[in-house]
Amino acid sequence: MKPMMCFDVDGTIRGTTDEHIVYDSTILALKKLKEAGYPIVVSTGRGRDSFLRTGIQDIADWDGFVFNNGQLITDGKGKVINAHHFKNEDVIRTIEKADELNLAVTLKKEHRIITKEPDEYVLETQRYFGNQIGPVEKYNGIDLVDMMIIYGPKGWDYKPFLDLEGISVLPGLSCFADVAIAGVSKATGIMELGKVLGSDHYVCFGDSQNDIEMMKHASSSICMGNGDAMTKAEADYVTADIDDDGIYKACIHFGYIKE
Secondary structure (H helix, E strand, C coil), rough: CCCCEEEEEEEECCCCCCCCCCHHHHHHHHHHHHHHHEEEEECCCCCCCHCCCCHHHHCCCCCCCEEEHCCEEEECCCCCEEEECCCCCHHHHHHHHHHHHCCEEEEECCCCCEECCHHHHHHHHHHCCCCCCCCCCCCCCCCCCEEEEEEECCCCCCHHHCCCCCCEEECCCCCCCCEEEECCCCHHHHHHHHHHCCCCCEEEECHHHHHHHHHCCCCCEECCCCCEEEEEHHCCCEECCCHHHHHHHHHHHHHCCCC
């Protein structure tokens, strides 16, 4: 079987302008990949609710979705294949450390909550993603948590969180870092999905540090020209910016599709 073609969303499928355009060249590349027999997959740090608000589910005939950096996997129709949740004690430790540093944390559980009043970093990230900001609530220590986001200055070093057990911290290109379950990543989510699709290898496209683990395990990894330096260094190939038809150009370069 041909490799799964796996795509991050923000900065990869969605453009980097304020309008976050999905370019016609990207839609055309996805259509041609599908026609050529490649399974096409979304692999994103976004939660499912956040992703659905982008409308990207409707631009192609997707074969599967990896949400929350590998913590939720569904088939192309949205049927859940597997879901991973944080241990409650890991959530509590993360919030305690963030409180020490006066940083807000979003928790996605049955509904979104945020641990403190939104500050400039929360608002900047909200503008970047177009996400909703949940109400300010205290975590009850019981509810299952699907994902966490910590908000700090752009380019901030999240080193204070690196020694916390049970989590990994993945800085993004805006004022935030995704928090994932240790040992769970976009790569593990893709591999879980691959068992259902009958494929054991994949090609991936990404732009930021939450894509690095996905790139390490890919048959071929492609970073967008607008990606950050660490991600570019990990990738096998750096294509043009998404705003300059980067996905389409990479697919032509590797011969996955024809013009």
